[in-house]
Amino acid sequence: METTASNQAAETSFDAEAVRAEFPALTPGPGERGCAFLDNAATTQKPRAVLDALERAYVESYGAIGRGVYRWSAEATQHYEQARARVARFLGGAADEVVFVRGTTEAINLVAASWGGSRLRPGDEILVSGLEHHSNLVPWQLAAEATGARLAVAPIDERGEIELGEIERRLAAGKVRLVAVAHVSNALGTVVPVAEIATLAHAAGARLLVDGAQSVPHLPVDVAALGCDFFAFSGHKVYGPSGIGALWARRELLEAMPPWQGGGGMIREVGFERTTFADPPQRFEAGTPAGPEARALATALDWLERLGREAVAAHEAALLELARQRLAEVPGVRLVGSARRRASVVSFVLDGAHAHDVGTVLDAAGVAVRVGHHCAQPVMARFGVPATVRASFAAYSTAAEVEALARAVLRARALLVR
């Protein structure tokens, strides 16, 4: 603990080692080497409570959701709807405004296909930012192609922040129907001022979709305070199981939206001539729902709230600043992105070495990071790099892992750069 930043990380009352002990994957067995798992922006490890919830759901009362009169089905349905209410409470919305989906990607595709497909007209614009993950870009390109609408882009500046003036300027023409932005950038960690963007969008008659994949695990989120119209996130990035996520949308929007997938569970009455559809949210949940996964997601949200979202955010912020400081001390390291508000993510390049080679050396040192374009090729292009190394932190991350990362980058430099 030789530096101020280390001390700051240590001085928060947050006990990351105790948190870590709840994660079987992070507890090496006898003779096994531990892993510094710093790829949390991609996905997170699961605490025992979530694994237990998943097992309980499959063992104690597993049955088809909303389709049976037997006890297991009734109990499974009850847990599923409780999970929906839990997600709603976590986001600050109402239960009937929450649609379960596979993840953020599916949520955005749902909005693009249903809302976009029924509302967008030739000449309309969908405004995204230069920060977006491909999952908040490609669905809009598809919707634009299908409807004759146009995709507009608000660029980012040299810090990696969206230029609000550019958003305002593009909204001024009155053609933008929807603004779609990330709450937190997965590639750079930039925290986007979505509440301000909501005000701008609404003043111009546009709706706002927020990609919350990277904010839900790291920041307190309240959709009412943000003022957005759609909010999407993934369970697996917030200590929950894979294959489950949620879309929150204002009730009046969901009510006016047509189905996007047809099948069981989303209908009122089906005939060969005509089918009528269920009310939201079931209208958007065709097929047998992922009941145990929804239940385990609710457990993950309980688990995170017990830790305290503010406390987790403060812990991760301290680690992030320690990491930025340690990495900047390594000769040849260039941090990519320097937004004034940032969360969980540090992206960097090592001069003279490709990110993939750095990643391989880091892996050999037991440090797991993401290398590549992070499904955000426009961000890479903006900074003129083909790829970066990205470390991203979670509640169970520790200062020791940050030190291991910095040591491993020094080793990569010694091996790869002459």
Add this chain to the structure above:
Amino acid sequence: MSDLDDLYQEILLDHYRRPRNFGALPGADREVDGHNPLCGDRLHIAVRLEGDRLAEIRFEGSGCAISTASASMMTEAVRGLPVAAALSLADRFRALVMGDSPPAAAEELGELAALGGVRAFPMRVKCATLAWHALRSALTGDGARVSTE
């Protein structure tokens, strides 16, 4: 020698830092772009044929140490070879990095054997094979663009 030292051998790093036959090839007969969408590596391979012989080959692009060194070593290994011999070498190289070749085969590959270390890193095998995919496409003429995915 650790797997890592075996992968990043000095000869590989030397080809990465000073790639041979790097640059445009005016008057090329065949040109192919190779792309690894997973990591963003891009290589452009250009060849000039004289009859059935691969008279000249050059490459351009940007990539990691493994894909760049592999392309550089490939250009040295195949230049001047008959097309059939270059394609045969491509097969043997593929077997080497996939871990399918007998130990003795590595010796016949000369300098290319240095890339055998990639066997221990399954996520990186495509980096080593990108240039060779592009070469095969250039020589067999089945497309102006290849992708590892």
